[in-house]
Amino acid sequence: MAGIGFELRKLLRQDTLLGMLRAYAYAGVIGSGPWVLSIIGILIVGVISLGVVSPAVAVTQFQVTVTYIIAFSLVLTGTLQLAFTRFCADRLFEEREDMILPNFGGVTLLVTLVSGVLALLAALFLFPGQSVLFRAVLVACFVVVSNIWIATIFLSGMKQYRSIVLLYGVGYGITVGAAFLLRGFDLEGLLLGYLIGQSTLLSGMLVLILRGYPSKRSVAFELFDKRWLYPSLMLVGLFFNAGVWADKFIFWMDASTGSPVIGPLRASLIYDIPVFLSYLSLIPGMAVFLVRMETDFVEYYSNFYDAVRKGGSLSYIEDMRNQMAATIRVGIFEILKIQAIAALLLITVADDIFRLLGISELYLPLLRVQLAATALQVVFLAIINVFCYLDQRRILVLLTGLFLVLNVVFTLISLQLGPQFFGFGFLLALAVSVGLGLWLVQRSMGRLEYQTFMLRSG
Incomplete structure (x- = not known):
């Protein structure tokens, strides 16, 4: 969080009402953006699809599917979020920034493979009655959203807070707009619109990350070296995310x-x-x-x-x-x-x-x-x-x-x-x-x- 913290302190030092309001606005969007914007986006897509999507239950099916994608992707990536954050913080403290981007590539590759395999198995065996398009988009959505949670770690530490806020707005705006344009294709159209918006958001994140952390290497797995890996932080991320969703799953x-x-x-x-x-x-x-x-x-x-x-x-x-x-x-x-x-x-x-x-x-x-x-x-x-x-x-x-x-x-x-x-x-x-x-x-x-x-x- 050091990057955004630096920018927030700079805004607050202006000692003006506008500076304070901007600081709290940026903090609110970055701190709760993924959670709240996901909720708002899902609700808006549901409202604009009522009376258009047939059958009407497809709207509920879309909202529930996206909710499960968010829940399972958070629990899955929770094991890496804090551990990777600590790895990045330690390397920045050591002034070894060149190690960050390659290990981001390694974590992204691992998350893509694991989330892709799990989602593919779920799509093949748990949704036999759904169309091939639905199952393909389901897998793609799960992979993209899982990678968004990992990319968010980098965004929280970068100083380009205006770009971050704009990126979130554009990403979720495209999510709603694409779902609106594709709602005529019913459930598959709504889910495809969600995929387009989230892919845009992830692409923008990757651009900011590549610009902020230059490196000659693309992929590395030094995070999993026993010198730098913290299993306790992996447990913390897993326990917290599973704990947040436990009551929802039970109900x-x-x-x-x-x-x-x-x-x-x-x-x-x-x-x-x-x-x-x-x-x-x-x-x-x-x-x-x-x-x-x-x-x-x-x-x-x-x-x-x-x-x-x-x-x-x-x-x-x-x-x-x-x-x-x-x-x-x-x-x-x-x-x-x-x-x-x-x-x-x-x-x-x-x-x-x-x-x-x-x-x-x-x-x-x-x-x-x-x-x-x-x-x-x-x-x-x-x-x-x-x-x-x-x-x-x-x-x-x-x-x-x-x-x-x-x-x-x-x-x-x-x-x-x-x-x-x-x-x-x-x-x-x-x-x-x-x-x-x-x-x-x-x-x-x-x-x-x-x-x-x-x-x-x-």
Whole structure:
């Protein structure tokens, strides 16, 4: 995140309202762009296709198919996202930028092969009743989206934030436009339009990456050298992404809440819409999270470790530690405050949205629960980010593994308790994980000098 953090700090130093608004706008798009724009794009494609696509169920089939593509691609690439981020950060610190692009090529090649094989097997054996075109586009979409998550790692560290924001806008604009133009070809047309838009987005990402990280080599697999590979970070990425989707999969697969849509894919109307609407409130919270973490916290973090490496005074080191802790507290408070405002605004229009989508207002309580869970998810991300900076990998594995297990267990219990408890599994899993995470952050910050000097002396 160093690149975007540098640009955000430059905007905030302008000390103007416009500079502050631009900083938070860029942070919101980059921090939550893939999530929120995917949701908005899927919803818009569904709306513009109603009454045109025949049969009408094809619209739902498209939305569910894309949702599964996003979910499985995130879980699959989650094993590499953090590990690769750490590899890139270490090589930049060592001033060995020439190693980054070749290893990106290696990771991309690996992701393409694995995602392609898995998607091909799924298309051949799980969708025998669908057309050849549908299955071919399904495989291509899964490969492209999987590579987008890997490419996003590079974009978050580059200084070309204006190009990044423009790229996201163009990519998802083309997704909606292509789906609109091809909607006459029903399900296959909608999915092909999605593929065209996502391919455009990935192509733009690759152009920015090639320009930002020049190298004479194209492909390398040094990331998987035991000197530079962190299995703990691979587990963290897997546990977190699986944890985020665990409750959704459970509701989809349960006979009382889910229903078949296409092939083996199922959906849950009573759960999916409130969940997706709640994620629209992510933008302001993610903007605050990114600005706070990549401006104030990183500044004090850098000062702290620079002083440690260069023999700074103990009083200065302690002051920087205290400033880091204060920034974490203020940042989390601001995240909760801004998420509460976003939740209230969404609740005020929820009645109209539910009426437009033909959903009973009985599900409004579930939306409120999911909005609270979304706020905690942003806080959980902030906690994970802090421990990533502090290199506390065991704690990261503990927190994300606990989150996954609790979400599965609590969601299964909520299904047994009945509709009035739907959504509380996800909320309680995050509440426990966040509570433990905050305690561990406080504990780690209190022992930071001891841990730092012990590690340094070892």
